[in-house]
Amino acid sequence: MSSLHDTPRGIPEVTVARLPGYLRALTTLADAGQESVSSESLAATSGVSPSMLRKDLSHLGSYGVRGVGYETSRLIAEISAALGLTRDWPVAIVGMGNLGRALAAYQGFAVRGFQVIALLDGDAEVVGTRIAGLDVQPMADLPALVTRSGLAIGVIATPPSAAQQCCDALVAAGVRSILNFAPTVLAVPPGVIVRKVDLATELQILAFHSHAQAHAAHAEVKGA
Amino acid sequence: MSSLHDTPRGIPEVTVARLPGYLRALTTLADAGQESVSSESLAATSGVSPSMLRKDLSHLGSYGVRGVGYETSRLIAEISAALGLTRDWPVAIVGMGNLGRALAAYQGFAVRGFQVIALLDGDAEVVGTRIAGLDVQPMADLPALVTRSGLAIGVIATPPSAAQQCCDALVAAGVRSILNFAPTVLAVPPGVIVRKVDLATELQILAFHSHAQAHAAHAEVKGA
């Protein structure tokens, strides 16, 4: 039943990665007044196949009613509980360069349940300046943030050269979940989760497809 | 040999997604003066297994030398060629809200080969203002950008409510590759590639792991 790719509670990693999408679709439906939804319609809204949605949800439990569908509010509650969104998650952003400042100012972090409680930087020049309503703190403040504020999620927005060092500091302070915007592979001890977001990578993948398509179109013209 | 998950040239999608990582690792090694690299060492730098790296590279061709390894500069050239990075890719950002402005200002887009050539917004109030050295243009300019500047990649940074509409406009103008920052599932005709970047989703996945870990630690204390 459980395998190497399963998370501690037996939910496959790929399923966990899709749950936020279902949650967003459900919230939209609930706001529109829909009290019940079928796997077919929720799957369409989420951009997945109905059987995949049902298989994913089956890992959480049996919260649907055969012949009817899923109660919107119930499913929202269950997925929220599974993801751990019933509590608040304090977030700290490390690295106040171009990207870090953009992230600090970006309202997108103010999603329900997440709150940026601290901004940090290794440069003494930057420490003490005020960004997006918060005073930038030195890296040395990390342990106190973890113990006093329950900091559990760190966002790395430093240049690649400083990323590993900042990552190590976060891990040493007790942070176990890291979102890495720096274009580097981070080495972390087991038990620490790193997710990576990289614009350059995304653009290059898109370039591949544009390139391939241009090639195909060219070949077609030549061949026809 | 080729399958549903293969791209036009028979390279699996998962492989394409990893090529940018190899490219970055190789560039770092080349800058450090390394002229040759083994699959074991390149794999370690890229954060993958040696056999996966070799299988991925084998889809591009046989560019290694048995008993020696890969010539750094040669492999950089081959991967760049496969990804289509030998030419320049003009990029347009649609939606000049908080996120769009941050992306326009963010130097991270100025990766080799990608250049933001236009900023667009549907709001007449915003059109004409100057952001990061570019004048914001109306959506109606899209077709001209595609034909005159060869625009091929569009970045959507609008609120979710406007995302589909902007996506349709991009597709109608001839853009075939879209990077979507809006938390919405975009419907596109076949042949158009969409990749999604969503901070809220990433944070929720991290929350799941923190949550699971806190749970496990709690259970352990209770059990012991």
Added chain:
DNA sequence: CACACTTTGTGAAAGCCTTCACAAGCGCGT
């Protein structure tokens, strides 16, 4: 020149994930 050492390229095997197909179960109308 032959041999030993190293590392690639690749079939085959194993493991995941997705899709399929259908029994089980629920509500509703009669």
Added chain:
DNA sequence: ACGCGCTTGTGAAGGCTTTCACAAAGTGTG
């Protein structure tokens, strides 16, 4: 109360991806 229609939950099958293990091939040395 009973049957009909609809939708979920889930084994089984199929398809991808990753890992394994080794033959093929190149380098360097005596």
